[in-house]
Amino acid sequence: MCLIYLAWRRHPRYPLVIAANRDEYHARPAAPAHWWEDAPGVLAGRDLEAGGTWMGMTHDGRVAAITNYHDPAAGHRAGAPSRGALVGAFLTGGESAPEYLHRVVEEGRRYNGFSLLAMDGDTLAFASNRSPGVMRLGPGVYGLSNHLLDTPWTKVADGKTELERLLAEPDVHVADLLALLAVRGHAGVAALRADDDRDPGRMRSRSSRFILGRDYGTRASTVVLLDAGGAGVFLERSFDSNGAVVGDAVFELGAGGVSREIGRGSRLAGVPG
Secondary structure, eight states: OOEEEEEESOSSSOSEEEEEEEEEETTSOEEEEEEOSSSTTEEEEEETTTSOOSEEEETTSOEEEEEEOOOTTTOOOTTOOOTHHHHHHHHHSOSOHHHHHHHHHHTGGGSSSEEEEEEOSSOEEEEETTEEEEEEEOSEEEEESSSSTTOOOHHHHHHHHHHHHHHTSSSOOHHHHHHHHOOOSOOOOTTOOGGGOSSHHHHHHTTSSSOOOSSEEEEEEEEEEEOTTSOEEEEEEEEOTTSOEEEEEEEEEOGGGOEEEEEEESSOTTOOO
């Protein structure tokens, strides 16, 4: 996952609003969002190479999402554990979000760079193995890309502003959140250091909210709306290397952990956007 917009306790109907893009190499196999057979109660996509996930939630209201941390100077350490496993471990565990993240930070040196959001139903928290400590997050609108929380990259800052505008309305619409994620212009990355920009064309292509590329790009957009009782919707829209929609997975979430899959297929009828 490379771009996450999140509103926590800022809307009267939906205490949790998430709009997120997963960016990855198109050749890396993945399964779209589904209820996991080996971990009942977990709803998430799955990386079929390492077995983890980029974002998911549970019947009882636990939510987690991870992004890689862009740090060319540190390089990529081969053989490090899968960062996607950190999301799955939280979703299948019972620790509070702060407890889990404190433990992850202590073990963080084992992993390549990451930033991780976790919500246990009551508390939302953030941690990274590129920054000390764990942050408990109060009500607000947050943005996360391939750096720390609310790093003022243009696509993060502008997207947060647009989400604030959407939250000012009485209702929040899935179509508007998908549109927020679909912007394909080159927004620029305000906070990149000079030594990060070794390939200007590559960095410009990845500064867009929606990344379009033959080998690497936005693979999925995910929208989550949860009300105070845990009811709402989880929608994942998948894309091919040309940026065309190839499938929607939509789940209606009921209060008390009751849920049903509305449908799965190529742009389902009745699904906005």
